Amino acid sequence: MHYSQRSEAADLxxxxxxxxxxxxxxDADFLGELLHVPAAQVPILLREGxxxxxxxxxIEDNEGEFRLTFFYRSRRARxxxxxxxxxxxxxxxxxxxxxxxxxxxxxxx
Numbered sequence: 001m002h003y004s005q006r007s008e009a010a011d012l013x014x015x016x017x018x019x020x021x022x023x024x025x026x027d028a029d030f031l032g033e034l035l036h037v038p039a040a041q042v043p044i045l046l047r048e049g050x051x052x053x054x055x056x057x058x059i060e061d062n063e064g065e066f067r068l069t070f071f072y073r074s075r076r077a078r079x080x081x082x083x084x085x086x087x088x089x090x091x092x093x094x095x096x097x098x099x100x101x102x103x104x105x106x107x108x109x
Contacts, residue, residue, distance in 0.1 A: 017068065017085040024055060024068060024085075032090055034077035035070060045072065074098060 018025040028042040037045060045051040051072045058065035058080075065088070070077045074096060080089040 017079065017081050017087065019066075019081075019083070019085045024066070025070070026079075031070060031077070034090075035072040035075050036094075037072060 028039040030041040031037075031043045031051075035042075035051065037051070042051065046053075051070060053071070054069045056067040056069075058067065063085050066081050066083075068079045068081070070079075074094060076090050076093045078089075079087050081087050
């Protein structure tokens with residue numbers, strides 16, 4: 001199968017992810033921007049399960065980092081943070097009119 005992929009560089013210069021009691025708090029405006037969703041819709045879509053997420057804790061060379069991946073329709077946004085919630089890497093993949101491939105719904109890639 002072939003998919004048309006377009007990677008976008010997210011502006012990660014100022015957003016932070018708050019970490020409280022092993023929970024990650026991300027700004028709805030920021031997440032909405034990454035997933036092309038109005039900020040007001042983000043909490044609703046999360047509750048409905050339309051926006052899905054995966055959180056992974058880094059090991060070995062990535063000890064102390066977390067990788068958060070968000071899926072919505074044909075978009076996947078991935079953010080890596082340090083222990084303070086500072087975003088250190090990020091990417092967005094948009095598959096356009098094609099649905100997100102099943103293998104991208106898994107946490108490892």
